[in-house]
Amino acid sequence: GENVEQHPSTLSVQEGDSAVIKCTYSDSASNYFxxxxxELGKRPxxxxxxxxxxxxxxxxxxxxxxxxxxxxxxxxxxxTQPEDSAVYFxxxxxxxxxxxxxxxxxxxxxxxxxP
Amino acid sequence: xxxxxxFPSHSVIEKGQTVTLRCDPISGHDNLYWYRRVMxxxxxxxxHFVKESKQDESGMPNNRxxxxxxxxxxxxxxxQPAELxxxxxxxxxxxxxxxxxEKLFFGSGTQLSVL
Numbered sequence: 001g002e003n004v005e006q007h008p009s010t011l012s013v014q015e016g017d018s019a020v021i022k023c024t025y026s027d028s029a030s031n032y033f034x035x036x037x038x039e040l041g042k043r044p045x046x047x048x049x050x051x052x053x054x055x056x057x058x059x060x061x062x063x064x065x066x067x068x069x070x071x072x073x074x075x076x077x078x079x080t081q082p083e084d085s086a087v088y089f090x091x092x093x094x095x096x097x098x099x100x101x102x103x104x105x106x107x108x109x110x111x112x113x114x115p
Numbered sequence: 116x117x118x119x120x121x122f123p124s125h126s127v128i129e130k131g132q133t134v135t136l137r138c139d140p141i142s143g144h145d146n147l148y149w150y151r152r153v154m155x156x157x158x159x160x161x162x163h164f165v166k167e168s169k170q171d172e173s174g175m176p177n178n179r180x181x182x183x184x185x186x187x188x189x190x191x192x193x194x195q196p197a198e199l200x201x202x203x204x205x206x207x208x209x210x211x212x213x214x215x216x217e218k219l220f221f222g223s224g225t226q227l228s229v230l
Contacts (some may be wrong), residue, residue, distance in 0.1 A: 089158060101219055102148075103160065103219065108158075
């Protein structure tokens with residue numbers, strides 16, 4: 001089955017700096033890669049996602065890149081702010097008939113933005 | 116729009132006891148998923164309902180876990196008898212159509228502690 005590795009497990013950055021989280025996946029059939037942000041005590045929320053027919057996607061200060069050949073994808077947060085402090089999860093899934101959207105998650109990255 | 120709601124938010128029980136977790140998906144969402152995060156590791160898939168039917172229960176760890184979704188609305192996940200290794204955060208998620216690459220909406224989770 002699919003295996004998703006996520007690094008680093010913790011990341012501390014100074015406010016205003018950039019943060020990068022990297023994930024690798026094992027199943028070349030995976031074609032959907034969402035990123036979830038979980039603030040302390042709150043629900044995981046989708047912040048950005050990318051499909052395998054796209055190499056990069058941006059939404060304001062966040063961007064995701066995908067390298068299908070190398071089977072890795074990354075989350076980039078620019079101009080970090082204290083409210084970006086949270087645990088970030090990458091995930092992968094593939095199209096399987098009638099199987100819904102079964103996500104395989106990475107282990108999570110705890111990001112701390114220091115003011 | 117109300118989000119996915121889970122009850123209780125926290126549960127502390129002793130080994131050998133029974134616990135029932137409840138999830139109310141977003142109204143109109145036929146697809147309901149259970150996931151859990153154990154010991155700060157990755158979030159792992161448990162099972163997927165389409166309406167009242169179990170579509171995929173490949174992630175259920177053993178027969179101490181029983182999930183139901185009578186009537187295709189809310190779902191319950193019962194652990195009987197609970198073991199120490201069942202401690203973790205149990206998440207529920209829902210989606211409208213259940214298609215691959217479809218956005219999942221997560222609840223805030225139930226923190227289960229088995230002592």
